[in-house]
Amino acid sequence: MGKIFDPQFMIEIIPDILKGIPYTLLIAVVAFFVGCVLGLIGAFAKIYRVPVLRQITAVYVSFIRGTPLIVQILLIYYAIPILVRVINARFGTNYDISWIPAVVFMLIAFSINAGAYLTESIRASILAIDKGQLEAAYSIGMSTWSAMIRIVLPQAVKVGLPVFANFFIGLMKDTSLAFTAAVPEIMGQAKIEAGRASRFFEAYIDAALIYWGLCLIFERLVALLEKHVSKSEKGVTK
Amino acid sequence: MIELHGVTKTFNKKTQVLKGIDLTVEEGQTVALIGSSGSGKSTLLRCINLLETPDTGTIRIGDYQFDAEHINHSVRKQVRTKTAMVFQNFGLFANKTALENVTEGLLVVQKKNREEANEIARRYLDKVGMADRANYYPTALSGGQKQRVGIARALALNPKIILFDEPTSALDPELVGEVLQVIRKVSEENVTMLVVTHEMDFARDVADRVAFMDDGQILEYGDPKEVFQNPKEERTKQFLQRYLQRFTYVI
Numbered sequence: 001m002g003k004i005f006d007p008q009f010m011i012e013i014i015p016d017i018l019k020g021i022p023y024t025l026l027i028a029v030v031a032f033f034v035g036c037v038l039g040l041i042g043a044f045a046k047i048y049r050v051p052v053l054r055q056i057t058a059v060y061v062s063f064i065r066g067t068p069l070i071v072q073i074l075l076i077y078y079a080i081p082i083l084v085r086v087i088n089a090r091f092g093t094n095y096d097i098s099w100i101p102a103v104v105f106m107l108i109a110f111s112i113n114a115g116a117y118l119t120e121s122i123r124a125s126i127l128a129i130d131k132g133q134l135e136a137a138y139s140i141g142m143s144t145w146s147a148m149i150r151i152v153l154p155q156a157v158k159v160g161l162p163v164f165a166n167f168f169i170g171l172m173k174d175t176s177l178a179f180t181a182a183v184p185e186i187m188g189q190a191k192i193e194a195g196r197a198s199r200f201f202e203a204y205i206d207a208a209l210i211y212w213g214l215c216l217i218f219e220r221l222v223a224l225l226e227k228h229v230s231k232s233e234k235g236v237t238k
Numbered sequence: 239m240i241e242l243h244g245v246t247k248t249f250n251k252k253t254q255v256l257k258g259i260d261l262t263v264e265e266g267q268t269v270a271l272i273g274s275s276g277s278g279k280s281t282l283l284r285c286i287n288l289l290e291t292p293d294t295g296t297i298r299i300g301d302y303q304f305d306a307e308h309i310n311h312s313v314r315k316q317v318r319t320k321t322a323m324v325f326q327n328f329g330l331f332a333n334k335t336a337l338e339n340v341t342e343g344l345l346v347v348q349k350k351n352r353e354e355a356n357e358i359a360r361r362y363l364d365k366v367g368m369a370d371r372a373n374y375y376p377t378a379l380s381g382g383q384k385q386r387v388g389i390a391r392a393l394a395l396n397p398k399i400i401l402f403d404e405p406t407s408a409l410d411p412e413l414v415g416e417v418l419q420v421i422r423k424v425s426e427e428n429v430t431m432l433v434v435t436h437e438m439d440f441a442r443d444v445a446d447r448v449a450f451m452d453d454g455q456i457l458e459y460g461d462p463k464e465v466f467q468n469p470k471e472e473r474t475k476q477f478l479q480r481y482l483q484r485f486t487y488v489i
């Protein structure tokens with residue numbers, strides 16, 4: 001005891017903090033994919049000016065962008081138990097929220113958050129594909145659905161790739177806020193380890209390095225993916 | 239053959255762009271649609287394959303007839319399987335090779351199997367002189383080559399009519415010839431075509447009929463020689479004079 005800084009402790013607890021990675025990735029990946037689905041719905045509601053859905057989307061996007069993520073997390077965290085109680089009272093059911101793991105709350109909160117941001121990115125990516133291709137698809141008798149799935153979206157994904165990749169990396173870092181709900185992701189694990197020995201600085205350095213490492217890995221993966229994408233569709237295939 | 243009766247179209251409730259179009263293109267005929275910019279030529283083509291929805295009028299494509307008041311999802315689908323379009327800006331699918339651009343409609347719309355679709359596509363790519371570029375993506379093709387793929391894509395669907403909207407206007411001058419040559423070849427093969435064009439030589443030499451459009455109406459319609467040499471309407475004379483003048487300057 002009494003050391004100002006304890007490098008040995010810092011190294012010792014790394015394996016424990018690494019145990020948080022699966023949770024971090026779980027939240028980031030699930031939120032990203034659910035967010036993509038929500039974002040697609042929102043983007044189409046806006047592009048095709050779907051009545052009602054378009055207004056709902058506008059309020060949704062505006063609210064999520066206009067409030068801090070931590071507030072959204074806390075709202076979801078407290079809203080769901082209340083919702084369950086209301087349902088129980090209303091329908092005479094007896095659902096017990098205590099068996100829902102905290103991570104599920106976080107999956108919901110992060111997905112809703114990601115959906116709002118991705119609505120705008122997906123919309124922009126779709127609109128970046130020139131309308132001539134869509135009209136050409138219609139002119140040969142394709143449905144809007146086929147044209148989207150086969151022609152527009154594959155190109156939109158490529159156009160938006162850098163934006164989506166950056167968003168994912170940002171999302172991965174944001175998942176650190178899930179520790180507020182006692183989810184044992186990287187930050188949650190770091191907090192537990194830190195608390196055990198009252199050595200916070202060491203634990204948080206570990207957490208920082210692990211996040212940094214994850215980001216570097218993903219940036220590398222994205223760079224490879226982009227290279228692969230730009231190589232295909234230039235010129236010729238066999 | 240296709241037949242239009244009293245087709246009108248108004249944009250934004252105020253600008254009437256088509257003011258009652260009657261037009262017939264007989265089976266196997268090539269009709270050139272000429273007229274000054276903004277006269278409504280593109281809008282007319284787009285009303286035929288329902289990329290725009292006409293307000294009133296009746297359209298018959300082969301033995302399929304519909305009127306503007308009763309256009310729904312299934313009418314659109316029917317019409318689009320019976321027509322094809324060649325666009326000024328090609329409209330090629332950037333994520334598909336030349337071959338895949340042609341097979342797309344055969345696979346997705348006509349539900350042919352891949353072998354059959356590939357075989358048909360290769361036949362038509364060959365027809366437009368693009369067989370050796372079958373595996374090229376549009377980014378690797380010149381404008382003229384892209385447009386020839388666009389023509390192959392339209393032909394492969396075996397439609398009742400092919401609508402061309404200024405197929406050479408976006409091309410560099412030296413590439414116009416190769417595309418016009420392909421269109422000429424196609425027109426000799428009993429394919430029914432309606433071609434919006436500013437190429438007066440092409441209209442005169444290749445078309446079976448010429449329609450002159452002015453301010454949302456077909457002002458003059460007839461044999462190309464007749465229309466070019468003895469235009470009846472004052473507006474047609476003025477229009478042709480402008481082009482003839484340009485022509486003499488070039489010489």
Ligand SMILES: Nc1ncnc2c1ncn2[C@@H]1O[C@H](COP(=O)(O)OP(=O)(O)OP(=O)(O)O)[C@@H](O)[C@H]1O
Binds near residue numbers: 249274275277282
């Ligand atoms: N979607 C639209 N909304 C509003 N106005 C339109 C629309 N499409 C065309 N117009 C108007 O309709 C008129 C006719 O347009 P159109 O494109 O049919 O002319 P065009 O004969 O094809 O001309 P060009 O030779 O320049 O291609 C123009 O005044 C144009 O501004």
Ligand SMILES: [Mg+2]
Binds near residue numbers: 403
């Ligand atoms: Mg036009």
